[in-house]
Amino acid sequence: MPHTHRVVILGGGFGGLHAAQALRRVPVQATLVDRRNFHLFQPLLYQVATGGLSPANIATPLRNVLKKQRNVRVLLGEATGLDPLGRRVILSDGDLAYDTLVVALGSSHHYFGKDQWSRLAPGLKTIEDAIEIRRRILVAFERAERESDPSSIRTLLTFVVVGGGPTGVELAGALAEIARDTLSHEFRSIDPSHARILLVEGSPRVLAAYPPDLSEKAIRSLRSLGVTVRTETVVTDIQPDAILVRSGEQTERIPAATVLWGAGVQASPFSKVLAEAAGATLDRVGRVQVSPDLSLPTHPEILVIGDMASFAHERDSPLPGVAQVAMQQGAYVARLIHDRLQGRPTSPFRYRDYGMMATIGRHAAVADLFGFRFAGNLAWLAWLCIHLVQLVQFENRLLVFAQWAWSYFTFNRAARLITNLPTADRQDTTKI
Amino acid sequence: MPHTHRVVILGGGFGGLHAAQALRRVPVQATLVDRRNFHLFQPLLYQVATGGLSPANIATPLRNVLKKQRNVRVLLGEATGLDPLGRRVILSDGDLAYDTLVVALGSSHHYFGKDQWSRLAPGLKTIEDAIEIRRRILVAFERAERESDPSSIRTLLTFVVVGGGPTGVELAGALAEIARDTLSHEFRSIDPSHARILLVEGSPRVLAAYPPDLSEKAIRSLRSLGVTVRTETVVTDIQPDAILVRSGEQTERIPAATVLWGAGVQASPFSKVLAEAAGATLDRVGRVQVSPDLSLPTHPEILVIGDMASFAHERDSPLPGVAQVAMQQGAYVARLIHDRLQGRPTSPFRYRDYGMMATIGRHAAVADLFGFRFAGNLAWLAWLCIHLVQLVQFENRLLVFAQWAWSYFTFNRAARLITNLPTADRQDTTKI
Numbered sequence: 001m002p003h004t005h006r007v008v009i010l011g012g013g014f015g016g017l018h019a020a021q022a023l024r025r026v027p028v029q030a031t032l033v034d035r036r037n038f039h040l041f042q043p044l045l046y047q048v049a050t051g052g053l054s055p056a057n058i059a060t061p062l063r064n065v066l067k068k069q070r071n072v073r074v075l076l077g078e079a080t081g082l083d084p085l086g087r088r089v090i091l092s093d094g095d096l097a098y099d100t101l102v103v104a105l106g107s108s109h110h111y112f113g114k115d116q117w118s119r120l121a122p123g124l125k126t127i128e129d130a131i132e133i134r135r136r137i138l139v140a141f142e143r144a145e146r147e148s149d150p151s152s153i154r155t156l157l158t159f160v161v162v163g164g165g166p167t168g169v170e171l172a173g174a175l176a177e178i179a180r181d182t183l184s185h186e187f188r189s190i191d192p193s194h195a196r197i198l199l200v201e202g203s204p205r206v207l208a209a210y211p212p213d214l215s216e217k218a219i220r221s222l223r224s225l226g227v228t229v230r231t232e233t234v235v236t237d238i239q240p241d242a243i244l245v246r247s248g249e250q251t252e253r254i255p256a257a258t259v260l261w262g263a264g265v266q267a268s269p270f271s272k273v274l275a276e277a278a279g280a281t282l283d284r285v286g287r288v289q290v291s292p293d294l295s296l297p298t299h300p301e302i303l304v305i306g307d308m309a310s311f312a313h314e315r316d317s318p319l320p321g322v323a324q325v326a327m328q329q330g331a332y333v334a335r336l337i338h339d340r341l342q343g344r345p346t347s348p349f350r351y352r353d354y355g356m357m358a359t360i361g362r363h364a365a366v367a368d369l370f371g372f373r374f375a376g377n378l379a380w381l382a383w384l385c386i387h388l389v390q391l392v393q394f395e396n397r398l399l400v401f402a403q404w405a406w407s408y409f410t411f412n413r414a415a416r417l418i419t420n421l422p423t424a425d426r427q428d429t430t431k432i
Numbered sequence: 433m434p435h436t437h438r439v440v441i442l443g444g445g446f447g448g449l450h451a452a453q454a455l456r457r458v459p460v461q462a463t464l465v466d467r468r469n470f471h472l473f474q475p476l477l478y479q480v481a482t483g484g485l486s487p488a489n490i491a492t493p494l495r496n497v498l499k500k501q502r503n504v505r506v507l508l509g510e511a512t513g514l515d516p517l518g519r520r521v522i523l524s525d526g527d528l529a530y531d532t533l534v535v536a537l538g539s540s541h542h543y544f545g546k547d548q549w550s551r552l553a554p555g556l557k558t559i560e561d562a563i564e565i566r567r568r569i570l571v572a573f574e575r576a577e578r579e580s581d582p583s584s585i586r587t588l589l590t591f592v593v594v595g596g597g598p599t600g601v602e603l604a605g606a607l608a609e610i611a612r613d614t615l616s617h618e619f620r621s622i623d624p625s626h627a628r629i630l631l632v633e634g635s636p637r638v639l640a641a642y643p644p645d646l647s648e649k650a651i652r653s654l655r656s657l658g659v660t661v662r663t664e665t666v667v668t669d670i671q672p673d674a675i676l677v678r679s680g681e682q683t684e685r686i687p688a689a690t691v692l693w694g695a696g697v698q699a700s701p702f703s704k705v706l707a708e709a710a711g712a713t714l715d716r717v718g719r720v721q722v723s724p725d726l727s728l729p730t731h732p733e734i735l736v737i738g739d740m741a742s743f744a745h746e747r748d749s750p751l752p753g754v755a756q757v758a759m760q761q762g763a764y765v766a767r768l769i770h771d772r773l774q775g776r777p778t779s780p781f782r783y784r785d786y787g788m789m790a791t792i793g794r795h796a797a798v799a800d801l802f803g804f805r806f807a808g809n810l811a812w813l814a815w816l817c818i819h820l821v822q823l824v825q826f827e828n829r830l831l832v833f834a835q836w837a838w839s840y841f842t843f844n845r846a847a848r849l850i851t852n853l854p855t856a857d858r859q860d861t862t863k864i
Contacts, residue, residue, distance in 0.1 A: 037570060037850045054486035056847035063618035064848075073620040076574040076850075094578070127851050138469060142508040146526070186495035188505040402834055415488035416496075418469045418508075419559050 008098035015104035015306030018330030048130035051416035110264035164201030168262030292348030305329035440530035447536035447738030450762030483848035542696035596633030600694030724780030737761035
C-alpha cells in the first residue's frame with residue numbers, strides 16, 4: 001500500500017494558510033511549517049504600529065485555525081535548506097520529507113543595497129516591526145515634551161514615511177490622525193498637532209499601481225489631514241537625525257528623528273536556496289519564476305506562491321505581492337495537488353482581480369473595486385467591511401470591530417504603549 | 433508672590449497615579465515621572481502571561497488618564513539620584529526641582545541573592561516579563577510537539593511555579609487551564625493535558641497572608657485543576673532544564689523546561705538613593721521606614737508610598753505590598769500636602785483593609801472581604817466584579833470585559849502569540 005501523499009507547506013501567511021485550508025478534503029498528510037506560531041493579518045499591521053489595535057487583534061494562532069483539520073499538523077520551525085532529489089526540506093533542527101512542497105515564505109524589506117538604513121528607518125512586516133515603530137513614534141513626542149531647544153523640537157516632531165505604496169499612505173494618514181486628534185491635550189509643553197508628516201515617493205505619484213485619478217484623490221485626502229506629499233523625490237541618505245532627499249537637481253537635508261520605511265520589498269532569502277539547490281530562476285528582487293501552474297520548471301513537485309512567486313504569464317509585469325494573489329494561489333495549488341493525485345489535468349492559474357483599496361485616516365479611502373473607482377467616506381466604509389469579512393478566520397473579529405469602533409468614536413488609541421525598551425541585561429535561555 | 437508649590441511624583445503605579453489624581457483640586461503644580469508611558473494594572477498581568485489578555489487591555493497611557501487635569505504634567509524619565517538640600521531629583525537626562533517629593537517606585541523581583549536565577553526563572557512584574565513568560569510557556573509546548581524522546585517531552589511539559597502567593601497561585605491555575613482546555617486538539621504528537629504543573633512554596637501553606645481555611649480551599653481548587661501543590665518545599669537550585677528542591681531532609685531534582693518565579697520581591701533600587709542621600713532607614717528587603725504620615729523622619733518633605741514604604745505603625749508587620757495600600761497612601765499624601773499648604777494638622781495614615789482575594793482558574797476564587805470568607809463560584813464572581821470596577825480609569829474596560837467573556841465561553845486565549853524572538857541583529861538607535 002502506498003503511503004499517504006505528504007505535502008509540506010513552508011509559511012503560514014495568506015498563501016500557505018489558504019493552501020492548508022484548501023487541502024481539507026484532499027487525501028494528503030500536510031505539514032505547515034512557520035517560524036511564528038500565528039498567522040498575521042498584515043493589511044492591518046499599520047494599525048498596530050500606530051497604537052489603534054493590539055497585536056493579538058490581528059494575529060491568530062495557526063494551531064487554533066487548523067485544529068479541526070485532522071490532515072494538517074503545524075510545526076514551529078525555520079526552513080534553511082533543501083534536498084530536492086531526496087525530497088526533504090532541511091529545517092534548523094531536523095528535516096522533513098515531502099512528496100509535494102509548497103513554498104510560501106513571503107517577502108521582507110529591501111533597502112536597495114543600503115542595509116545600514118534598516119536600523120534608522122524600520123519597515124513594517126512583523127509584529128516586532130510594528131511595536132518598534134509604535135515605540136519610535138511615541139518616544140519622539142515624549143522627547144519633544146522634555147526638550148527646550150526649538151530646532152530639536154522641530155526635528156523630534158518631524159516624521160518621514162518613505163514610499164508611497166499602500167503601507168506608506170496608510171501609515172502617513174494614521175500618523176497625522178495621532179498628532180491631530182489622539183494626542184491633543186495630552187502634552188503641556190508641545191502641541192502635537194504641530195508635528196510635520198512627510199510622505200516621500202520616488203515616482204511621479206503615490207499608489208502607483210492604482211488608476212491615476214485615485215492617486216490624485218489619495219494625495220488630496222492626505223493633504224487635508226496635514227501630510228506633506230513629495231513625489232518624484234528620491235532618498236539619498238538616512239542619518240540618525242535626518243534624511244537626505246533629491247528632487248530633480250535639488251538636494252535637501254530634512255532634520256527628522258523618525259523615518260519609517262514603506263518602500264522596497266524583496267522575496268524571502270529561501271528563494272536563493274531554491275535557485276542553488278533546485279535550479280530556480282530569480283528576478284531582480286529575488287522572486288522565483290514559476291510555470292503557469294505555479295511549479296518550478298525544473299521540479300514540478302515544488303510549488304511557489306504568494307510574494308515569493310514571479311507569475312508573469314497573464315500580464316507584462318508579474319502579479320503584485322498582495323494578499324488576494326497569495327490566497328488565490330494557495331487555493332489553486334491545493335486543487336492542483338488534488339488533480340495530480342487523481343491523474344486529472346489542471347488549467348493554468350488565473351488571477352481574478354477584484355480590485356484594490358487603501359485607507360487614509362478615519363474617513364477617507366480610495367478604492368478600485370470590480371471596475372468601480374471611488375473615494376472618500378463610501379470607499380472607507382467598503383474598506384472597513386471588506387477587511388472585517390476577511391478577518392473571518394479570526395474568531396475574535398467582533399472584538400476587533402468593537403475595539404475599532406471604540407477608537408473611532410473616542411479618537412483614542414488605547415494600545416499606545418512604549419514597550420520593549422532596550423534592556424542590555426535581557427537574554428534568552430530558551431531556544432526554539 | 434511665592435511660586436506655586438511644586439510636587440514631583442516618581443512612579444505612575446497605583447500609588448503615584450492615585451496621588452496625582454487626588455491632587456486635582458490642590459493648588460500645586462505636579463509632575464509625574466515614570467520610565468514607562470503607561471499605568472499598568474498589575475493584578476491582571478498573569479492573564480497577559482497566559483495569553484488571555486493583550487498588554488493594551490491592562491495598560492493605559494498615563495497622559496491619557498491625566499490629560500484633563502491641568503495641574504499635572506507627565507514626563508517620561510528615570511530618577512537616578514537626589515539632592516535633598518537643593519530639593520532636586522536627578523533624572524538620567526536632567527533634573528527637576530520640587531517642594532514636596534512623592535516616591536512611589538514600587539518593587540521588583542528578589543532572588544534571595546541568587547541573581548543568576550533571574551534568567552532561568554523569570555518573574556512577573558512588567559509587560560515584557562509577561563510576554564517573555566507567555567513565550568516560554570508556548571515554546572515549551574511547541575518543542576514538545578517536535579520532540580520524540582519521551583523523557584525530553586516530559587521535561588518540556590513540566591512547568592514549575594515558585595512561590596505560593598497570589599501571583600503564583602493565579603499563574604498555576606491559568607497554566608492548568610491552558611493545558612487542559614485551551615490547547616486541546618491543537619497538537620498531533622503530544623497531549624497538552626498531560627502537562628505537569630507544580631506549585632512550590634517554602635512555607636506550610638499557600639496564600640500565607642490569608643486565613644488558613646482559605647489557603648486550604650485554594651489548594652483544593654488547584655488540585656482539582658490538576659496542579660500539584662508542594663508546600664514546605666524550598667528551592668535550592670535552578671538549572672537550564674531542571675529545578676532542585678528540598679522538603680525536610682529530602683532533596684529532589686525535578687526536570688522542567690519552564691520555571692516561573694512568583695516568590696520574593698524587593699523595593700525599587702531608588703530606596704538606596706534615599707538611604708544614602710537623605711538618611712532613610714531601609715528594612716531587609718529595601719523598604720523605607722516611614723513616619724506615621726508617610727514622610728521620611730529626616731526629610732518631612734519627602735513622602736514614600738506603596739510597595740517601597742515600610743509602614744509598621746498599625747500592626748506588628750509592615751503593611752503588605754498590594755494595590756489597595758498604595759492607592760490609599762496616594763490619596764493620603766495628596767491630603768497631607770493640601771493640609772500642610774493650609775497650615776492644618778493631618779492625622780496619621782490609617783489603612784482600611786477591605787480584604788483580599790485570589791482567583792484560581794475559570795470558576796474558583798478565594799476571598800476574605802469585609803470580614804466574610806468565601807470560596808468557589810461566588811468568590812470568582814466577586815473577584816471579576818471588583819477587578820472590572822477597579823479598571824474604572826481604563827476607558828476601555830467594556831472591551832476588556834468583552835474580551836474576557838469571549839475567552840471564558842470559548843476557552844480560547846486569542847493572545848497566544850510567541851513574539852520578541854531573540855534576534856541578534858535587532859538594535860536600537862533611538863534613546864529615550
